[in-house]
Amino acid sequence: MSQPTPSMNLHGAVDLSSLAGPPAGQAGPGGQGGNGGSVPGALVADVSEATFGQTLQLSAQVPVVLLLGSSRSDASEQLAAVLESLAAAYGGRFQLARVDADANPQIAAALQVQAVPTVVALIGGQPLPLFQGAYPEAQVRQVLDEVLRVAAQNGVTGVLDAAEEEGAEPAELPVPPLHAEAMAAIERGDLDAAEEAYNKALAENPRDAEAHAALMQVQLIRRIEQEDPDEILARAATAGPADVDAHLAAADVEAATGRFAEAFARLLAVVRATSGDERDRARQRLVDLFEIAGPTEEVQKARRQLAMALY
Numbered sequence: 001m002s003q004p005t006p007s008m009n010l011h012g013a014v015d016l017s018s019l020a021g022p023p024a025g026q027a028g029p030g031g032q033g034g035n036g037g038s039v040p041g042a043l044v045a046d047v048s049e050a051t052f053g054q055t056l057q058l059s060a061q062v063p064v065v066l067l068l069g070s071s072r073s074d075a076s077e078q079l080a081a082v083l084e085s086l087a088a089a090y091g092g093r094f095q096l097a098r099v100d101a102d103a104n105p106q107i108a109a110a111l112q113v114q115a116v117p118t119v120v121a122l123i124g125g126q127p128l129p130l131f132q133g134a135y136p137e138a139q140v141r142q143v144l145d146e147v148l149r150v151a152a153q154n155g156v157t158g159v160l161d162a163a164e165e166e167g168a169e170p171a172e173l174p175v176p177p178l179h180a181e182a183m184a185a186i187e188r189g190d191l192d193a194a195e196e197a198y199n200k201a202l203a204e205n206p207r208d209a210e211a212h213a214a215l216m217q218v219q220l221i222r223r224i225e226q227e228d229p230d231e232i233l234a235r236a237a238t239a240g241p242a243d244v245d246a247h248l249a250a251a252d253v254e255a256a257t258g259r260f261a262e263a264f265a266r267l268l269a270v271v272r273a274t275s276g277d278e279r280d281r282a283r284q285r286l287v288d289l290f291e292i293a294g295p296t297e298e299v300q301k302a303r304r305q306l307a308m309a310l311y
Contacts (some may be wrong), residue, residue, distance in 0.1 A: 007024065016155045037158050037159070039061045039062050040161055042162045044084055044087050044185040045094065046097075046098050046100075047066070047098065047099050048099075056125045057128075058095060059308050061094055061156065061157070063095075063123050064095045064097050064142070065094050065095070065120075065122075066120045066122060067079065067080060067083055067097045067098050067101070067111050068101045069099070070117075071100070073101070073117060075133060076116050078134045079119070081291075082137050082140055089300065090144065093148055093160075094147065094265075095160055101116050101118075102174050111127055114132070114254060115133075119143075121147045121148060121150075122221060123151045124155075124156050130143050130147070136311060137303045137307060138304050138308075178200050178201050178211070179201060180193040182195075182201070182211075182214065186218065191222050191225075194218050209291075213291045213292055214295070216288050219288075220256055220288075220292065223249070223252050224252050224253055227258075232246075232253050233250050235249075235250070237303045242273050244273055244274060246279065247266050247267065248285050250263075251263040251267050251285060253262075253267045253291065254280070255289050260293045260296075264305075265302075267301065268305050268306060270282040271306065272309050286302070
């Protein structure tokens with residue numbers, strides 16, 4: 001795995017003019033929106049060869065972090081989750097632009113991508129190679145901080161404003177049919193039907209993060225519905241840290257009742273006390289609970305602790 005570049009600059013950048021599209025505006029480093037102003041745009045965007053020119057133009061105002069990945073790569077999905085969480089945490093100081101390298105070979109070729117996932121920054125229209133592979137969140141933060149430092153040196157310090165209109169209520173998006181079907185099934189207590197509906201939604205769109213998190217929740221409910229939660233917690237209280245089954249069950253109960261910090265701490269202790277398949281079971285359950293909990297500070301802290309425990 002490559003290591004983060006300790007010192008970054010834009011010297012010798014690759015020519016991306018063939019992907020730039022028609023010229024638009026004169027905003028550049030230090031130009032309108034580039035000196036700390038508010039810039040309209042999404043925190044996370046899917047980018048194709050057809051829209052790459054717009055992304056280059058945006059990078060004159062706000063640093064853009066390109067994630068070139070593939071749905072065939074588990075590492076791409078893991079890194080996407082980390083970067084999406086950080087895009088929200090950094091509050092618009094950069095845009096995360098996701099690129100499907102399989103579907104957009106011209107972008108991958110122009111950026112000299114050798115493997116996925118690969119992460120490249122765009123600053124003022126110039127690419128800045130960052131790293132390859134799935135990184136722990138703590139190291140990704142270090143790289144992003146350096147990207148922002150380089151961007152500031154080049155006058156690219158705009159901040160994304162994802163709000164549609166100041167003071168306007170965000171429009172409620174219609175619930176996709178399969179999501180509505182799953183929620184109706186949950187309300188009537190039919191977990192089998194809910195799981196089937198969410199699996200269909202994911203078959204239609206593997207990137208449907210909401211469906212994936214909801215499916216994790218349904219599976220969590222299924223795991224604990226047949227036992228007394230108090231008995232599960234009592235068994236775990238007398239179990240050693242290597243009793244993986246007892247602690248997985250207890251973590252499920254804690255997560256189901258909103259006590260995510262306790263569930264994370266419990267499973268981190270199991271990860272530290274075990275190895276091999278048992279450790280991987282605890283790690284995978286932690287990752288599932290991270291997805292259910294969403295991008296909270298507790299999740300970010302636990303992700304860092306998991307990375308330290310594993311590496």
